[in-house]
Amino acid sequence: MSDERPRPPRTALITGAAAGIGAAFAEALAREGCRLVLVDRNSERLQQIKDSLPAECETMTADLTAEGDLARVEARCREGLDLLVNSAGFGHPTGFLATPVEAEIAMARLHTEAVLRLTLAALPSMIERGRGGVVNVASVLGFFPSSTYSATKAWVINFSRAAAVKTLPDGVAVTALCPGFTRTEFHDSAGMNMTAIPRFLWMEADDVVSAALRDWRRRRSLSVPGWHYKAIVFLSRMLPQRLIDRVLAYASRKPLAVREGALRGAP
Numbered sequence: 541m542s543d544e545r546p547r548p549p550r551t552a553l554i555t556g557a558a559a560g561i562g563a564a565f566a567e568a569l570a571r572e573g574c575r576l577v578l579v580d581r582n583s584e585r586l587q588q589i590k591d592s593l594p595a596e597c598e599t600m601t602a603d604l605t606a607e608g609d610l611a612r613v614e615a616r617c618r619e620g621l622d623l624l625v626n627s628a629g630f631g632h633p634t635g636f637l638a639t640p641v642e643a644e645i646a647m648a649r650l651h652t653e654a655v656l657r658l659t660l661a662a663l664p665s666m667i668e669r670g671r672g673g674v675v676n677v678a679s680v681l682g683f684f685p686s687s688t689y690s691a692t693k694a695w696v697i698n699f700s701r702a703a704a705v706k707t708l709p710d711g712v713a714v715t716a717l718c719p720g721f722t723r724t725e726f727h728d729s730a731g732m733n734m735t736a737i738p739r740f741l742w743m744e745a746d747d748v749v750s751a752a753l754r755d756w757r758r759r760r761s762l763s764v765p766g767w768h769y770k771a772i773v774f775l776s777r778m779l780p781q782r783l784i785d786r787v788l789a790y791a792s793r794k795p796l797a798v799r800e801g802a803l804r805g806a807p
């Protein structure tokens with residue numbers, strides 16, 4: 541096994557780079573002198589981000605739920621990267637029983653198929669060179685059975701940890717980033733009412749990203765930014781599953797704004 545820690549990445553591809561956590565990754569990596577490949581579905585916003593960054597940037601407008609677009613980005617990953625960040629994602633404002641199945645499938649494709657295909661496309665050249673890695677943005681909700689969203693994020697956590705186990709001996713680090721509530725456009729885009737979420741639970745995207753990059757460089761397969769979210773994840777592993785299920789069932793009946801989306805769709 542190589543003892544060397546991942547060096548500062550030289551070329552990084554970021555999905556969902558036009559907003560929120562993806563944009564914060566772009567800013568942090570640009571400051572480190574990385575060349576960037578910015579992927580998102582909104583070309584105007586991609587261009588704005590590109591113009592604002594002090595880095596060499598390539599942009600790819602792609603809807604990662606569309607086969608042709610995903611295949612194009614997959615091909616770019618195969619050309620060789622030092623870091624892949626899969627951040628593109630969204631949630632639904634309604635629970636899965638009230639959401640059209642096509643919308644559920646689109647979310648599942650973005651959170652699982654796109655993450656799987658881009659990771660598998662990027663890893664071989666990293667393994668060959670013995671360096672680099674992947675950060676897959678999951679969620680603290682991936683530790684709880686709360687929604688189809690949480691189910692897709694549980695897959696991201698499990699898959700990323702499996703990839704980390706396989707690639708660590710080759711000097712490649714894969715990290716599942718599990719943020720809690722983070723101030724981005726995520727909740728507004730999904731039409732979620734977040735007024736019931738206490739202020740102390742909110743994190744800034746920049747803080748989430750610096751914790752993620754630190755954990756990735758330490759070759760940790762899991763990154764949970766924030767002491768309160770670390771405590772929540774710890775409890776999710778210690779408490780009996782039945783108790784967690786009952787608490788979640790109770791919370792989903794409560795007439796709080798949380799019911800309008802917080803526990804179903806985010807973080």
Ligand SMILES: NC(=O)c1ccc[n+]([C@@H]2O[C@H](COP(=O)([O-])OP(=O)(O)OC[C@H]3O[C@@H](n4cnc5c(N)ncnc54)[C@H](OP(=O)(O)O)[C@@H]3O)[C@@H](O)[C@H]2O)c1
Binds near residue numbers: 558627724729
């Ligand atoms: N914010 C939180 O509280 C939180 C907590 C835990 C985990 N997360 C996860 O963090 C990741 C980033 O979310 P964020 O908070 O940064 O949200 P955000 O501000 O809404 O950014 C997400 C970006 O992904 C893009 N995107 C969505 N669907 C796409 C598609 N099919 N193809 C390409 N790009 C697409 C969005 O574009 P459009 O604007 O065009 O939709 C947007 O630019 C997501 O995976 C999310 O699940 C967020």
